[in-house]
Every structure is written in C-alpha cells, then in structure tokens.
Amino acid sequence: MTGYKENQLIHIDPIEAFQDNYIWLIHNDQNSIIVDPGDAEPVINALERKNLNLVAIFITHHHADHIGGVMALQEKYPHIKIFAPQKDKYEFVNISLKNGDEINIPALQINYKIIEIPGHTRGHIAYYDKKNLFCGDTLFACGCGKIFDGTHEQMYNSLKKISALPKDTKIYCAHEYTKKNITFALSLDPDDTNLQLRKALVSNMKNTIPSSLEEELKTNPFLKCTSLEAFKRLRDLKDQY
Numbered sequence: 001m002t003g004y005k006e007n008q009l010i011h012i013d014p015i016e017a018f019q020d021n022y023i024w025l026i027h028n029d030q031n032s033i034i035v036d037p038g039d040a041e042p043v044i045n046a047l048e049r050k051n052l053n054l055v056a057i058f059i060t061h062h063h064a065d066h067i068g069g070v071m072a073l074q075e076k077y078p079h080i081k082i083f084a085p086q087k088d089k090y091e092f093v094n095i096s097l098k099n100g101d102e103i104n105i106p107a108l109q110i111n112y113k114i115i116e117i118p119g120h121t122r123g124h125i126a127y128y129d130k131k132n133l134f135c136g137d138t139l140f141a142c143g144c145g146k147i148f149d150g151t152h153e154q155m156y157n158s159l160k161k162i163s164a165l166p167k168d169t170k171i172y173c174a175h176e177y178t179k180k181n182i183t184f185a186l187s188l189d190p191d192d193t194n195l196q197l198r199k200a201l202v203s204n205m206k207n208t209i210p211s212s213l214e215e216e217l218k219t220n221p222f223l224k225c226t227s228l229e230a231f232k233r234l235r236d237l238k239d240q241y
C-alpha cells in the first residue's frame with residue numbers, strides 16, 4: 001500500500017544547492033532519503049548536522065544537477081539503495097523503476113508509487129506517497145520544465161496525469177523558479193486575481209516550495225492548457241521570455 005504508516009512523524013526539508021536547486025531530504029528521527037542530489041557536500045553537511053543515517057537516494061531524471069552527488073554519496077554511504085528511471089542509463093549501480101512500480105523503504109515505513117512523467121526528459125519519473133509528489137523538473141510552482149530529450153506531447157500528457165492526483169497533494173519540485181514564473185504568467189494575464197494574490201503571497205518568501213496541486217490548478221498557466229497546440233505555444237513563449 002502506498003503511503004505512510006500512521007503515527008510516525010516524517011519531515012521533508014529542503015537542502016539548497018547551486019543557484020536555485022532543491023535537494024529534498026525526507027527523514028524521521030534516525031533515517032533519511034535524499035531526492036536528486038546534484039551535489040554531495042550540502043547533503044553530507046545536512047545529514048551530519050541532523051545526525052541522520054542515509055538509506056536511499058531517489059533520482060527523477062538524468063540531468064547533472066540532479067545526479068552529480070550520487071557517486072560521492074555512494075562512496076561515503078556504501079549500503080544505500082539508489083533508485084532511478086528505467087529508461088535512462090546511469091554510471092552508478094541502481095534499482096530501475098517504471099510506471100506503476102511500488103517501492104518500500106522499511107527504515108522510514110513509507111511506500112512510494114512510481115509515476116512516469118516524461119517530457120522534460122524521456123525517462124523522467126516522480127515518486128508519490130499519496131500526500132507528496134517529488135516531480136523533479138516536470139511541474140514547477142506556476143510553471144513547468146523545458147523540453148529536452150522528451151517531447152511536448154509527453155509533457156502535456158504528464159501534466160494532465162499530475163493534475164488528476166488529489167488536490168491536496170504537495171508538490172515538491174527541484175527548483176526555486178516561482179517568482180519568475182508568476183511574473184511570466186502575469187505578463188499573459190495581468191488581471192488574473194489568483195495570480196495577483198499568489199504574487200503577493202510569495203513576495204517575502206525565500207523558499208516557496210512545496211506548493212499544492214490545488215494552487216497549481218488555480219494559477220499555473222501550463223495546467224490550464226486544454227490542447228497540445230496551446231501547450232506548445234505557451235512553452236515556446238516561455239522559452240523566449
């Protein structure tokens with residue numbers, strides 16, 4: 001069964017890396033999972049500061065700013081399990097995952113379901129525990145990822161797939177792009193009151209993630225596209241913005 005075992009306290013903390021990356025640290029009072037460690041050093045610092053044991057790494061896709069720290073972490077913590085998309089090739093040993101797979105992390109008593117969400121890359125996956133979605137560079141707060149080795153059609157369908165999850169799902173994306181994304185969305189629709197409210201809400205926030213699917217459905221222009229053509233046009237406009 002996907003989800004948390006009740007009566008256990010799980011924390012999800014951001015570890016900041018590079019310019020605007022978030023490496024997510026999921027933990028209880030002893031054990032932890034790391035999502036997309038682009039860099040090992042800030043991860044090791046956080047684990048040592050919080051006195052946590054690392055049991056697993058989750059990879060959403062193959063870009064360097066999501067996997068750059070894996071080899072060093074594997075060396076330092078040789079017993080960890082590394083999960084990654086089946087459709088990608090990695091130089092580190094990993095357990096490969098495809099759509100519908102379920103993984104169990106006994107040290108945290110959590111199960112995750114794997115959802116394939118290609119588009120940004122052709123192999124991109126998300127990890128979902130029925131409350132929280134770790135979606136890498138697919139859905140951003142008020143935006144979505146660029147199309148690299150996937151296709152517009154894949155991204156459009158992946159965003160539809162995410163949109164169908166429960167509205168209270170928390171969205172843990174991998175970059176802090178929210179303010180720039182809201183500015184772009186407002187440039188298209190300056191009178192949108194939901195966007196104006198969201199702009200005001202985040203104006204004094206440094207870390208705006210997680211977002212919720214409900215908020216994204218209200219304000220994210222990429223989730224409002226009702227055709228692939230409209231999505232392509234919007235993605236092109238954002239790429240040129």
Ligand SMILES: [Zn+2]
Pocket residue numbers: 061063120137
């Ligand atoms: Zn990426």
